[in-house]
Amino acid sequence: MLAPIEPFRIKVVEPIKLLDRKQREERIKKANYNIFLISAEDIFIDLLTDSGTSAMSDNQWAGMMVGDESYAGCRNYFHFEKTIKELTGFKHIIPVHQGRVAENLLFSTILSEGDYIPSNNHFDTTRANIESNGGIGVDLVIEEGKHPEVEYPFKGNIDIEKLEAQIKSVGTEKIPLGMITITNNTGGGQPASMENIRQVSETLHKYDIPFFFDAARFAENAYFIKMREKGYADKSIREIAREMFSYADGCTMSAKKDGLANIGGFVAMNDDSWATKLTNKLILIEGYRTYGGLAGRDLEAVARGLEEVTNENYLEYRIKQVKYLGDKLLNYGVPIIKPTGGHAVFVDAGKMIKHIKRENYPAWALTVALYREGGVRSVEIGNVMFGKYDAGQKKEIYPPLDLVRLAIPRRVYTNSQMDYVASVFEKIVSEPKTVKGLRITYQPPFLRHFTCKFEEVE
Numbered sequence: 001m002l003a004p005i006e007p008f009r010i011k012v013v014e015p016i017k018l019l020d021r022k023q024r025e026e027r028i029k030k031a032n033y034n035i036f037l038i039s040a041e042d043i044f045i046d047l048l049t050d051s052g053t054s055a056m057s058d059n060q061w062a063g064m065m066v067g068d069e070s071y072a073g074c075r076n077y078f079h080f081e082k083t084i085k086e087l088t089g090f091k092h093i094i095p096v097h098q099g100r101v102a103e104n105l106l107f108s109t110i111l112s113e114g115d116y117i118p119s120n121n122h123f124d125t126t127r128a129n130i131e132s133n134g135g136i137g138v139d140l141v142i143e144e145g146k147h148p149e150v151e152y153p154f155k156g157n158i159d160i161e162k163l164e165a166q167i168k169s170v171g172t173e174k175i176p177l178g179m180i181t182i183t184n185n186t187g188g189g190q191p192a193s194m195e196n197i198r199q200v201s202e203t204l205h206k207y208d209i210p211f212f213f214d215a216a217r218f219a220e221n222a223y224f225i226k227m228r229e230k231g232y233a234d235k236s237i238r239e240i241a242r243e244m245f246s247y248a249d250g251c252t253m254s255a256k257k258d259g260l261a262n263i264g265g266f267v268a269m270n271d272d273s274w275a276t277k278l279t280n281k282l283i284l285i286e287g288y289r290t291y292g293g294l295a296g297r298d299l300e301a302v303a304r305g306l307e308e309v310t311n312e313n314y315l316e317y318r319i320k321q322v323k324y325l326g327d328k329l330l331n332y333g334v335p336i337i338k339p340t341g342g343h344a345v346f347v348d349a350g351k352m353i354k355h356i357k358r359e360n361y362p363a364w365a366l367t368v369a370l371y372r373e374g375g376v377r378s379v380e381i382g383n384v385m386f387g388k389y390d391a392g393q394k395k396e397i398y399p400p401l402d403l404v405r406l407a408i409p410r411r412v413y414t415n416s417q418m419d420y421v422a423s424v425f426e427k428i429v430s431e432p433k434t435v436k437g438l439r440i441t442y443q444p445p446f447l448r449h450f451t452c453k454f455e456e457v458e
C-alpha cells in the first residue's frame with residue numbers, strides 16, 4: 001500500500017519553535033499545569049482542536065481579496081448561499097459566525113420548556129443551547145459507540161429502537177425535532193451510515209418530527225460512507241453528501257471544521273416559517289441576513305472551503321493522516337479508541353497511565369507530560385472536564401472514560417510531524433512513571449477545565 005501523502009505543496013510557512021526542556025518546565029509550571037493557559041507561541045505541535053485551525057488554500061486566500069463588505073446583499077453571500085444550496089438542497093441558508101450561534105437561533109426559536117431533542121450524542125455546545133432553552137438533550141448512540149475497544153464501522157449510528165421508544169414514551173408533541181451529529185465528535189469522531197441516517201429520517205418522519213444534522217464534519221462522514229458502506233464505493237463525495245442531506249429537513253453547521261475556514265457557520269432548513277423567525281432573530285443578535293456576523297471575505301472563504309472539502313484526494317489524505325497517527329500509537333502500545341475517527345485520535349489515558357489514581361487525573365497528567373516531553377498540546381476529555389462533585393457521597397464522580405484527544409487541524413501538519421508526536425508518546429510509554437498525578441488548587445464553578453489550577457503530587 002502506498003504511504004498516505006499530503007495532496008498539496010506548501011507555499012507559505014509559519015515557523016514554530018520547540019522550547020528547550022527547561023523552558024517547557026517553566027511554562028507548564030507557570031500555567032499551573034493547565035495546558036489551556038500556555039501561550040500558543042510556546043507550543044510546538046498544537047493538537048488542542050481541529051476547529052477554526054485549518055490552513056486555507058491559495059484559492060480561499062484569493063477569495064478573501066474579492067470580499068464585498070457591503071452591509072446588504074454582498075456578492076459573497078450569494079456565492080455562499082448557492083454553494084450550500086447545491087450541496088445540501090435546503091431552501092433557506094442563514095449565515096452565522098460560528099456553529100453555536102446556529103444552535104442558539106434554532107433552539108431559542110423552536111423549543112418549549114421540557115421538550116426533548118434526541119440525537120446520537122449532542123456536542124457540548126448543542127446540549128448547552130438545548131438546556132439553556134429549557135429542553136432536554138437525549139443521547140441515543142448505539143451500544144457499540146460506547147465501547148472504545150469495539151471495532152465497528154459506524155459507531156456514530158443512532159439506536160433506532162431506542163429512538164422509537166423515546167418518541168412513544170414522551171409523545172410527538174414534546175419532540176420539535178430530532179438530530180444526528182455527523183461525525184459524532186463526542187463519541188470519538190465516529191461516522192453514521194447512510195442506512196442509519198435513512199432509518200432515523202423514516203422513523204422521525206413517520207411521527208411528523210423534523211430531522212436536522214449537526215453537519216460540522218459532513219464531508220468526513222461522507223468519506224467513511226464511501227469507504228465502508230456497501231453500494232457507495234463508486235459514488236462521488238458530493239453525491240453521497242447530497243443523498244445524506246436529502247433525508248434531513250435542515251442542519252446546523254460550524255464551518256470551522258469541514259468549511260475549511262477559520263470562522264463561520266450557518267443554519268439551513270426547508271421550513272419557511274422557522275426560517276423567517278430565525279432570520280428575524282439573526283438580525284437582532286448577529287447581523288443582517290446576508291452576512292450574519294461575518295465579513296464578506298469570510299463568507300467567500302467558507303464558500304470556497306465547502307467546494308474544496310468534498311475533494312476526494314483531500315479527504316483520503318485527511319482520514320488517512322488521522323489513522324496514520326493512530327496506528328503509530330497502537331504500535332507503541334498506546335491504547336486508543338478504535339477505529340480512529342475522522343478528526344482526532346482519542347487516547348485511553350485511564351488505561352495507559354495506571355499508576356495515577358482517578359482523583360489525581362491520569363488523562364490530565366498525560367496532557368502535561370506531552371507538553372513537558374515534546375511541546376505537544378492535547379486536550380483532556382475525562383475526569384477534569386466531566387467530573388462532578390457529589391455532595392451526598394462527598395466525592396467527585398467521574399465519567400466512564402478518561403481520554404486525551406489529539407485533534408488534527410486540517411492541512412496544517414505533515415506526516416513527519418505526526419511521527420514526531422508518536423515519538424513523544426513512545427518516550428512516555430517507555431517510562432510511564434515519569435507522568436505525575438495532580439491535585440486541583442483552584443476551580444471555577446463551571447467549565448472548570450478552561451481555567452482551573454493544579455499542583456503536582458508525588
Ligand SMILES: Cc1ncc(COP(=O)(O)O)c(C=O)c1O
Nearest residue numbers: 051098099100123125185216254
Ligand atoms: C459537532 C460539533 N457541533 C457544534 C460545534 C460548535 O461549533 P463552534 O465551535 O463553531 O461554535 C462543534 C465545535 O467543536 C462541534 O464539534
